Amino acid sequence: MSHKNKKISSTPKHTIIKALEKAGGRPKAVTEAADTGSDSEDNSSPENLLTPKDVIAIVTKTIQSELRSIVSELRSEISELGSRTDVVENQLDVVSKHQQTTDTEIADLRAEFSTFKDQLEDLENRNRRNNIWIKNVPESISAEALPDYLEGLFLQMLPDLSKESLNLDRAHRALRPKPNPDQPPRDIIIRFHFFKTKERIMASARNAQSISYSGSHLQLYQDLAQSTLKKRRDLINVTKVLRNHSIKYKWGFPFQLIVSKDGRSHSVRTPEQGLDLLRRLHLIQDSDPSTSASPSQQKTSAPTPSWQKM
Missing domain, CATH: 3.30.70.1820 (L1 transposable element, RRM domain)
Structure with missing residues (x-):
């Protein structure tokens, strides 16, 4: 139960007054502050008056009792909140693990789908070979x-x-x-x-x-298949550099660009691989803007969840 919704039966002032009355009397100053002007009862006789030391002791004990009660309630509520937080964390941990498993499965499916696309493209090109x-x-x-x-x-x-x-x-x-x-x-x-x-x-x-x-x-x-033509267009910056340097190249099946230089053959399939090959062959510089990949060719990886159960 929330501490905010709990009804307090009496104020600390009334609690202290009741504690003083239970102890056998109350001081005159407290009596005058608590009463509303009624003179029907006189508790100011010497035998009913408490010494300041007794008042301090009673007030201290009462406050300590009230504080213990409040602390106990707060501890109970904190414990309840902790339990509920543990349940939420456990559920979130299950969801996070499930999401990671799903992401892995999606990545595997994408890889398989890409393989199937390449195989289908290769079959279509083989059907068009003549x-x-x-x-x-x-x-x-x-x-x-x-x-x-x-x-x-x-x-x-x-x-x-x-x-x-x-x-x-x-x-x-x-x-x-x-x-x-x-x-x-x-x-x-x-x-x-x-x-x-x-x-x-x-x-x-x-x-x-x-x-x-x-x-x-x-x-x-x-x-050729339309998908193959698009891949060739994506490599146009690479083939342009090769032609400028009179380097022979040819297209292979499945899709690849085969480059022959100094008696060695090199094959690339993506613009990134092509640019890397041109750098290794010392045909371009790293800062050459004319051979950079277009924004459509640049891929960004999906953000990785940072959740970790405490």
């Missing part, structure tokens, strides 16, 4: 004329390519509405039947400074 995109093919080339157009293009790039190896499973425009005459033409998506044929054509495109056919400047790209 595909290429060609940009700037004029819209005037109809779907019926497209196979002959592509055959002529590839034979120009690789004159020794046999028609048997140049087997296309399909070739079509990107699936979007036909653009206006003043807009770029839709891309051509091609799937080769033979992977080696596609690799030879892409190698020829990389080695050629430019590809022109029937009056059009064409560009050839490997068909």
